Amino acid sequence: MQQTESLVEYGSRRVIITITAIFCALLEIVDTTIVNVALNDMKGNLGATLSEVSWVITAYAIGNVIIVPMTSWLSAQFGRRNYFAASIMIFTVCSFLCGNADGIWELVLFRFLQGLGGGALLVTSQTIITESYPPEKRGMAQAIYGLGVIIGPTLGPPLGGYIVDHYSWPYIFYINIPIGTIAALLTLQFVRSPKYALKKAIKDIDFLGIGLLAVSVGSLQYVLERGQEDDWFSSATITSLIVVTILGFFFFIWRELTTRNPIVELRVLKNGNLRVGTILSFILGFGLYGSTFIIPLYLQSSLHWTSQQAGMIMIPAALTTAFMMPIIGMLIQKGAKQTVLVALGMVIFFVYSFWGYKILTPDTSRDNFFWMLIFRGLGMGMLFIPITSLSLSTLKGQQIGQGASFTGMMRQLGGSFGIALITTYMSRTNMQHRSNLLSHLDATNPAVQNRVSAMQHNYILKGMSPDIALQSAYKALDYSVSGQAQVQSYMDVFMFIGVMFLCCIPFVLMVKDKKQATKLDMGDMH
Template identity: 35%
Template sequence: MSDAAPTVANPLLVSTVVSLAAFMEVLDTTIANVALSHIAGSLGASSEESTWVITSYLVANGIVLPLSGWLSALMGRKRFFIFCILGFTLTSFICGISNSLGMLIVARLLQGLAGGGLQPMQQAIIKDSFPPEKLGMAFAITGITTVLAPILGPLLGGYITDSYSWRWIFFINVPVGLLAAFLVKLMVQDPPSAQKQNIGSVDYIGLGLVAIGLGALQIVLDKGQQEDWFDSSFIVFFAAIAAIGLILAVFWLLEQKNPIVKLRLFAIPSFGMPCIMIFFVGFALYSSATILPMLVQANFGYDATLSGLVLSPGGIVTLFMMPVAGRLVTVIQSKYLISFGMLVTALGMWAAGLVTPETDYYTFVLVRILQVIGLPFLFVPASTLAFSKISPENSNDASAIVSLMRNLGGSIGIALVTNQLIHSQQAEQANLVQHLTAADPGYSSTLAAYTQIFINMGVPASQAATDAMGKIYQELLHQASILAYRDAYNFVALVCVVLGIIALFMPGNPLKKKNAPAAAH
């Protein structure tokens, strides 16, 4: 008999309640990004200093994610979940009233620590609320939070900041958090496996190694591009700390009888391989959602709100596709759905490379829809397969690892793709400059045409030629930038194609029998 939570409420209702809190937390991973310039101006800080508002949150969040299973066992899952909601709500309020950058950074650090347990606990509670044959639908619900919140974050953040104040991107969490805590207290019950356990002595060494390793890694990923990667002694130092801390953590945790992070779960094939796929779900989702607004703002003159509106229709389509994927996972092998999802996502990334300087808003929306419409066929089957052989006793630990893999995939994806973007921009610019010679007929005719235009505008002939060359160079930079985004998206597309092929070799999963009687409700 499954160790599921006592039936005190409809599983869909329980899922909605716990997803409300998790949605709030995932939203805050991206909602502040578009408000940094406003925050810097309001608190008298530089743009570079203000980025620590993002980094501090991600570092703290990344540290707590893998530890949330252990913390849940220490406190009991429901109590820990409510503690995280209330902690996140309180620290959100402190963020909103911060009167200095230092105060805001500390508040964001505490907010990340409090919110780190919300995603994995949401996933574990939903997983234990549904019978095994309905896990696909359960993870379709968690997928809505995972995929939709990062997409809506920049749009909502831009609108609130432009229309009201950046402080309200934090204040809106207060009523939502209080309502979520009340409803969780009312509706959620812990199964025996999720109640407070006697975990013995605290593994301070494992705790320290995980915190130091993941914290340093997150700093490297978030600050690497800004600090010019390994040309910076700052990045080299934290990269070394991250490598040493994580390597020692792996060896230490594998030797412990009751480790704070159960790495041995990776030895289960049906868990380990889906975790890799979930890593790349985060890779594709976060990297593509980061560079598309950059593309339309830098090259097409979109503001923050309009660039957010490019992303939001894709989020709505994903919302409707999640239940479809949840139903298909019961009748089609997860590995085939994952492969299909990877290839559709690759197609969407490749399509983004076809944009031209004349591409309009509606084309960008269609491209974004194509990029994300395959994500439900990645997240839902991968999550269902990952938990298919996980016992209730390991639900919290498995959820913590899955959430960590997804978030790490997002951080690494953003770092790699933005780095690829900058290097491609330099390479494409150098390639185009080679054609700016008198021997090139296209350049010569364009230069002559622009020169004549400036002369017709009354500019002296000598100055007209100079202005014409400046105009051509501006267009060259514009074209080099668009080509660089094409290269970056093609890089993500290639990764997805390779993974789509690898997915075909994943373990199979049991499917619903055609003649099986319908499950009782």
């Protein structure tokens, strides 16, 4: 176990490495959501359609999710410090190129390359922080890392909104350049590569595995990002890519389990804690990215808030999470059961979701969101650290990096599945709610007649002719019905997410407490 212990850092060196790793994780995650609020400006500036400009998000996500499972292997090939520094440089250079893009497809290409650089930042940051701390302090290490991961998606929209409102969209990419440059220099100076990383000869590299992974994960991400827009199975492209995804994963798993030098070490999933952790990471990603996606969407489409206002309202939740992280880290360090903390976090997340279900209306006031979002912050704080420390608690040496790759990929895929499922679910339920509401609007009903005539009278007073005023009254009534149907769809989504978290609680509590196993591992080290 000497190899793992040799990477433990102390004093100012550990502080510098931790800050560098957190900044890199933040860079990557903020960039996932910061562009969401700038799409309109990009569309106008680059002369693109909405469908084309949405590729700016899709390309980054595909690049991310392809590289994440390969990070442990690439770290071994090139040395962790070199690979991490190179990833920061690729990310930073591509940020500059994104800001200078002249056309939409040029921007999409640079976003894909930026995603390839960025995917490594997240997982390698987690591995570096985990291995820089001694085993008994790893709960606190995960708390520190978790600050970046949980706060990142929340920081993106308000920061993006502010930059777009006060400057122009290229600056959402230029902001990465000074941070990325400093992070790369600090990485080369302070981060060390583990001794157990053995470089393989070119002939031993699993190129087939790399190809199968890129094709299957890339296809899956495309399907999740574009499925709803292209109407799923009615699109030949989506149908073909679903088949490619299934076959690609089947042959990839077969290849990795039979080759001598696998690109992704699937055997690490024999570890029970990691298996549970990957499933919980998927659910965490679903809740984290799903709720970060749904709240600003509701605020902007139903309540007509600006992108900056919609982003700013998430800040108290992010601060609550930041406040909770070190407390949860200390509790784990003092021996609190990770499974109990996860179960409590899921209960709190259910309360937040149910609260959202109860308060949503076509004109909910700003004050009504405050405590609901504080609960979201509490729930996320209680979920992230116990899940990540539970996942990696019984792994040693190179397995830590491999385990972090799996949990990172599952968190990303959970977010993609969450957003794809939410958008599909909302478009389906929206139609149902609309037809249900219209079925109650009987034209012969005196209440309906009174409402229409009152609206018509109002329009006549504004100078319209009676027939135009009547048409406008019916249009306004239809608009009101559509708004109500949309809000009911958002309510359904909140309830759906809440019930999903609630259903996971018994499964979490059935996981055996592995504290004993961890103690045995630590005993072996001494």
